[in-house]
Amino acid sequence: MENDDFPPPLKVGIAYNLKKSPAGGACDMEAEYDSYETIAAIKNVFESAGLYTALLEADSDFTEKVKKSGVDIVFNIAEGTNGRGREAQVPAILSFLGIPCTGSDETTLAVSLDKAMTKRYLSTFGVTTPNYQYVEKPDFVLDKTLRFPLIVKPDSEGSSKGIADFAVADGEKQLFEIVRRDFEVYGEPMLIEEYITGREFTVGVIGNGGGISVFEPMEICYLSKERENRIYNFRVKKDYKKYVTYKCLSDAGSALRGNLKDTAVKIYRALKCRDFSRIDFRVSDGGTVYFIEINPLPGLAPGYSDYPMLASLCGVDYRTLLLSVLNSSLSRYGMEPVAVERGEAQ
Numbered sequence: 001m002e003n004d005d006f007p008p009p010l011k012v013g014i015a016y017n018l019k020k021s022p023a024g025g026a027c028d029m030e031a032e033y034d035s036y037e038t039i040a041a042i043k044n045v046f047e048s049a050g051l052y053t054a055l056l057e058a059d060s061d062f063t064e065k066v067k068k069s070g071v072d073i074v075f076n077i078a079e080g081t082n083g084r085g086r087e088a089q090v091p092a093i094l095s096f097l098g099i100p101c102t103g104s105d106e107t108t109l110a111v112s113l114d115k116a117m118t119k120r121y122l123s124t125f126g127v128t129t130p131n132y133q134y135v136e137k138p139d140f141v142l143d144k145t146l147r148f149p150l151i152v153k154p155d156s157e158g159s160s161k162g163i164a165d166f167a168v169a170d171g172e173k174q175l176f177e178i179v180r181r182d183f184e185v186y187g188e189p190m191l192i193e194e195y196i197t198g199r200e201f202t203v204g205v206i207g208n209g210g211g212i213s214v215f216e217p218m219e220i221c222y223l224s225k226e227r228e229n230r231i232y233n234f235r236v237k238k239d240y241k242k243y244v245t246y247k248c249l250s251d252a253g254s255a256l257r258g259n260l261k262d263t264a265v266k267i268y269r270a271l272k273c274r275d276f277s278r279i280d281f282r283v284s285d286g287g288t289v290y291f292i293e294i295n296p297l298p299g300l301a302p303g304y305s306d307y308p309m310l311a312s313l314c315g316v317d318y319r320t321l322l323l324s325v326l327n328s329s330l331s332r333y334g335m336e337p338v339a340v341e342r343g344e345a346q
């Protein structure tokens with residue numbers, strides 16, 4: 001039952017960073033940014049629920065724009081502009097201005113974007129993560145306790161940036177070549193991590209406090225036997241139909257399922273995540289669950305990003321997912337949730 005004559009009181013700003021290069025470019029430099037289609041899809045969902053929306057591109061005029069916009073809450077998907085703490089920039093501006101914002105706060109976003117720092121922090125909570133070394137320059141002394149193969153990734157990137165086809169080294173010479181090349185491209189500290197062969201899962205968490213729930217773990221099932229096609233990098237994601245299938249681990253009797261879900265909640269709570277997050281794991285052939293990384297600002301591109309995909313595999317459509325995230329946030333601020341009405345398939 002919708003009554004469009006009655007203007008709803010809630011005005012939702014959508015904060016985003018737009019991809020500037022032509023769609024479908026091969027380069028991963030803007031991989032974290034969103035396309036106009038994603039922003040339009042989010043806008044449509046909120047408008048279909050009777051809400052007003054305001055588009056707020058997170059550029060240098062963002063502070064002025066958001067102040068003038070009169071929004072009640074900002075639905076944040078902005079990756080920010082520069083630096084290691086870029087994902088924290090929009091939530092920091094909004095908390096400075098006292099404007100409600102969906103998703104995790106600036107502290108969680110800043111820490112989580114630094115993969116090594118997050119691994120170190122979570123290990124104090126007993127979370128198992130692959131052994132690693134953090135390197136700040138291309139000529140470093142390799143920690144001899146690390147066991148090959150080793151994977152090299154920029155420490156503070158997302159969307160598989162820098163995880164190229166030749167990110168995995170079987171020996172020292174190859175490793176130094178990869179690190180040198182990555183420094184040239186990314187110019188930032190690198191994380192060298194023991195490569196875990198085995199199954200890969202990503203787990204979506206939603207809600208706050210006692211209302212936290214977890215979607216069924218989504219397995220990324222690789223179709224190829226070759227290692228370079230068993231890494232969820234930019235090339236594999238772009239052409240995912242060729243390289244992977246996705247499956248939910250919903251078998252109630254599976255100990256692995258329980259382990260992944262419990263570990264995901266533990267991580268979510270430890271990092272004080274808010275509203276929603278997505279957490280990546282690898283499970284070794286021996287059954288050990290390894291935390292790989294957390295995405296407290298997961299991509300929301302419909303039909304492409306993992307979070308909407310895992311929700312859909314659990315019977316939760318895009319609209320329901322977005323409104324549920326918004327409602328988690330509204331409840332957190334003591335504001336009235338919006339009606340989800342259709343799509344409550346769970």
Ligand SMILES: Nc1ncnc2c1ncn2[C@@H]1O[C@H](COP(=O)(O)OP(=O)(O)O)[C@@H](O)[C@H]1O
Pocket residue numbers: 130151153157158159160161163193194195196197200230231232233280282292293
């Ligand atoms: N230690 C590891 N062992 C095995 N595979 C890994 C490891 N680290 C990363 N990968 C592979 O690389 C992909 C991207 O790495 P991830 O750390 O999740 O970065 P991103 O932020 O780019 O998603 C993972 O989904 C996984 O396929």
Ligand SMILES: [Mg+2]
Pocket residue numbers: 160280293
């Ligand atoms: Mg990842």
